[in-house]
């Protein structure tokens with residue numbers, strides 16, 4: 001049965017945290033859902049609570065540092081249980097009254113989709129849903145995304161949403177939309193074939209300052225601290241040609257210069273994926289910049305992939321080193337040996353990358369980790385001639401390390417996701433200390 005085109009609203013919620021910054025962070029999944037709905041005849045609106053370019057923004061919304069930039073922030077009370085943390089807590093994003101005005105300025109939707117990211121950001125999701133329901137009292141709100149998937153029961157009881165979607169929404173969205181609106185149309189893409197998806201609806205944003213790309217869903221590894229295998233149990237890939245075409249489309253149609261790969265496994269099986277992709281980019285002579293805010297697998301960095309990345313225009317590389325306790329890492333991951341790391345760094349340097357372009361992520365705040373371990377890791381990376389980048393450990397449910405994290409934490413991690421905030425080093429027994437954080441920052445700066 002079909003009826004008049006229904007209107008669906010998609011919302012990217014606020015972040016409540018001690019710190020947040022737009023490091024090429026866009027709700028790629030939500031904007032993919034928007035494009036699927038649009039392709040199938042729905043009318044869609046999009047409101048981004050993190051919009052750095054909102055016309056009412058008090059700060060000048062400038063495109064800074066290759067598309068990245070700060071969010072507007074408003075100080076709010078710290079969550080219950082974290083009152084003693086000596087750091088300012090904020091709502092990141094537009095002011096609530098602007099959000100309300102934006103909601104009032106669109107036709108009433110028949111359905112609202114809200115996404116979610118970090119588990120400990122759920123208070124921002126909850127506040128977003130409260131505001132939506134103030135304006136659209138009887139409209140169903142559906143919540144999906146990472147928090148909704150990892151903390152399903154918590155989301156059911158705490159988020160305020162009417163329905164929680166677990167896992168990839170792309171395969172479920174049309175069914176949900178049909179159930180609620182009664183509108184249906186023939187399927188115009190194959191949910192199991194990423195090449196048939198419409199491009200994410202980045203054009204719904206007020207300004208497109210960069211484009212995130214996801215060329216592979218999932219990862220073949222199962223690192224103890226990572227939920228990739230839970231969030232994307234199957235690996236699926238786009239073809240190199242379709243990715244090159246998308247890059248050309250955004251560059252030629254919207255003048256986009258910066259592209260961020262969100263992949264967990266960009267370099268895995270390079271002969272069939274990264275190599276033809278990078279060669280395709282080079283052959284098209286598209287003069288744009290690429291960034292890999294998600295870590296690259298060090299083992300797959302060869303002379304060839306390093307040189308292709310450099311020639312294709314990669315400007316910011318992050319490597320997944322995580323720790324230099326190479327002999328003790330088997331219970332964490334199977335990422336890399338000391339000599340493989342050194343070899344990869346020399347390939348990147350030979351290819352032309354400099355110290356500021358290449359950073360190695362180092363996990364900070366693992367259960368049982370000492371400052372000495374971190375010091376050693378930082379020094380090893382510095383000695384290799386690239387930049388150490390601390391990645392503060394977030395305990396995540398459904399990961400192998402979760403139980404150890406719960407046992408080692410000074411908080412009851414299972415009682416509330418706010419206690420898993422990596423800014424408070426939740427798995428260190430000692431209380432949060434600025435001294436530790438300042439010391440880590442100092443050694444990272446090489447002081």
Ligand code: SF4
Pocket residue numbers: 219220221222223226227228229264265295320333
């Ligand atoms: S940390 Fe990286 S390599 Fe390990 S499972 Fe997650 S995405 Fe894969």
